[in-house]
Amino acid sequence: SQSPAEAHFHSASSSEAGCPRVLITGGLGQLGLGLASLLRKRYGKDNVILSDIKKPPSHVFCSGPFVYANILDPQNLREVVVNHRITWMLHYSALLSAVGEANMPLARAVNITGLHNILDLAEEYNLRLFIPSTIGAFGSTSPRNRTPDLCVQRPRTIYGVSKVHAELMGEYYNYRSGLDFRCLRYPGVISADSQPGGGTTDYAIQIFHDAVKTGKFECNLRASTRLPMMYVDDCLRATLEFMEAPAESLSMRTYNITAMSFTPEELAQEIAKHVPEFHISYHVDPARQAIADSWPMSLDDSMARKDWGWKHDFDLPELVTTMLNLLGCDTR
Numbered sequence: 001s002q003s004p005a006e007a008h009f010h011s012a013s014s015s016e017a018g019c020p021r022v023l024i025t026g027g028l029g030q031l032g033l034g035l036a037s038l039l040r041k042r043y044g045k046d047n048v049i050l051s052d053i054k055k056p057p058s059h060v061f062c063s064g065p066f067v068y069a070n071i072l073d074p075q076n077l078r079e080v081v082v083n084h085r086i087t088w089m090l091h092y093s094a095l096l097s098a099v100g101e102a103n104m105p106l107a108r109a110v111n112i113t114g115l116h117n118i119l120d121l122a123e124e125y126n127l128r129l130f131i132p133s134t135i136g137a138f139g140s141t142s143p144r145n146r147t148p149d150l151c152v153q154r155p156r157t158i159y160g161v162s163k164v165h166a167e168l169m170g171e172y173y174n175y176r177s178g179l180d181f182r183c184l185r186y187p188g189v190i191s192a193d194s195q196p197g198g199g200t201t202d203y204a205i206q207i208f209h210d211a212v213k214t215g216k217f218e219c220n221l222r223a224s225t226r227l228p229m230m231y232v233d234d235c236l237r238a239t240l241e242f243m244e245a246p247a248e249s250l251s252m253r254t255y256n257i258t259a260m261s262f263t264p265e266e267l268a269q270e271i272a273k274h275v276p277e278f279h280i281s282y283h284v285d286p287a288r289q290a291i292a293d294s295w296p297m298s299l300d301d302s303m304a305r306k307d308w309g310w311k312h313d314f315d316l317p318e319l320v321t322t323m324l325n326l327l328g329c330d331t332r
């Protein structure tokens, strides 16, 4: 069955003429498989190559091409780009906020050294390059309400620092050599079928699994912690629409996107409308709380809406019913 985002693009055009040849790095993370599935419907199965350094489960091979690609090995990357005639790269390899603090040297290597390899290759082979950034690229000195695209960015996590670096380096390559660099600052992304890895917004996914399985959830953030969020279908569709936007429509290269903002308490209240006995308790993790407290509570994404027509489909009520239904809970 098709997700709404897939259905939208399937009907828009199924022509494969002039299709990009796409490489997705970090393809076994939270977003890679969903993104590959959406892009394959649009551009054809064999035009989208998923890559990672992990060994994929066998169903991954059934859905389309998968290759080993190590972003820390420039020779290996070069081979993949040349052999598969890649024209677009979507670079998802990264360590997220909480796990990055737990292993800073690895986060620095993957998120910064790996990025340099990707930028050089994209420039050399004239690739269109997408890199996801994040609300984590802002810090406690950024405005926290309706945070604009352009403002002070002084994050204090290696994840945030590396993403600001990616934004600036990509824009610099675009200015210097015309690299077609495109970057979206994602909020917390919520999906049912894939687990995130070590983020601060992960609670907003785990809460659904626990609500359905046990009817209760222990949250590692305070009840009042407001963060920007988005359902995965909106995130993937935004990425595809942004990649397809004509370069002339882009007044910038790094855009905020968002759909909604909520606190754990508000999310729990919405879940409780469908899972009546649901109970949330709090056991705050000080490290994650400090990160969340330095992030925006809401984003201003008006430039994305104006320049390339970004529009979200899922607000909190639709997010909650969709997630609960996908996890087997009937909300009718």
Ligand code: AKB
Pocket: 096, 097, 098, 133, 134, 135, 136, 186, 187, 188, 189, 196, 198, 199, 200, 201, 202
């Ligand atoms: C994280 O929590 O680290 C990520 C993000 C908001 O970038 N989900």
